[in-house]
Amino acid sequence: xxxxxxxxxxxxxxxxxxAVAERLQAAGHEPLAVDVPVGLDFVATAGALGALDGRAVYxxxxxxxxxxxxxxxDRPDIVEGLVLVSASPGLDDAAERAxxxxxxxxxxxxxxxxxxxxxxxxxxxxxxxxxxxATADEIAAxxxxxxxxxxxxxxxxxxxxxxxxxxDRLGELHMPIALITGRADAKFDxxxxxxxxxxxxxxxxxxRLDGGHALPLEAPDALAGALLPWLxxxx
Numbered sequence: 001x002x003x004x005x006x007x008x009x010x011x012x013x014x015x016x017x018x019a020v021a022e023r024l025q026a027a028g029h030e031p032l033a034v035d036v037p038v039g040l041d042f043v044a045t046a047g048a049l050g051a052l053d054g055r056a057v058y059x060x061x062x063x064x065x066x067x068x069x070x071x072x073x074d075r076p077d078i079v080e081g082l083v084l085v086s087a088s089p090g091l092d093d094a095a096e097r098a099x100x101x102x103x104x105x106x107x108x109x110x111x112x113x114x115x116x117x118x119x120x121x122x123x124x125x126x127x128x129x130x131x132x133x134a135t136a137d138e139i140a141a142x143x144x145x146x147x148x149x150x151x152x153x154x155x156x157x158x159x160x161x162x163x164x165x166x167x168d169r170l171g172e173l174h175m176p177i178a179l180i181t182g183r184a185d186a187k188f189d190x191x192x193x194x195x196x197x198x199x200x201x202x203x204x205x206x207x208r209l210d211g212g213h214a215l216p217l218e219a220p221d222a223l224a225g226a227l228l229p230w231l232x233x234x235x
Contacts, residue, residue: 003056006033007064023224032037046070057081092112100161116143131218170198182211
């Protein structure tokens with residue numbers, strides 16, 4: 001049976017995958033949800049995920065998806081399958097990367113100055129996360145799992161402005177790939193269509209689900225349901 005590693009997005013933790021993991025477990029799989037390491041650059045963070053978790057199917061959401069994509073390119077020997085949920089290969093344009101680095105630096109300074117809970121309230125108020133419950137309990141639970149220094153470090157080291165864009169390397173992938181987006185997430189839906197066209201060396205499954213960007217939280221049952229027929233058969 002293939003191992004399944006679930007990697008969360010920015011401000012999230014392994015717990016963000018709980019509902020998806022429970023559905024996969026009920027179907028007989030053994031998923032492992034992990035936290036993203038702190039204190040490393042983008043390439044080293046991706047490598048650390050592989051060093052910790054070994055040979056597996058890697059499922060990454062948003063920032064976690066970008067890290068899983070990098071791991072698949074650097075260590076194809078341990079990535080048996082790759083599932084990217086609401087993810088991208090980065091920003092091709094140098095000016096866009098510079099603008100994103102500047103924006104992320106302001107966000108890092110903001111979380112350092114104001115603290116985690118005020119930062120998360122503003123972060124989850126973005127239209128991108130309209131489908132995510134932003135209750136006081138949800139924000140408090142997520143804030144308890146992070147420090148301001150951790151979030152600032154992720155913004156500075158793991159943002160799309162910092163990472164090397166990987167668009168031109170998508171043709172190097174050969175493992176089975178699933179690209180999953182929400183129908184209401186127009187930006188990433190279009191990005192994933194282009195990714196599909198560029199993954200010329202791999203078998204790609206393209207999936208659209210009802211929902212927005214944060215599918216592990218917005219539509220965990222539908223996301224798990226999309227994964228189940230795609231995952232390698234149980235031994």
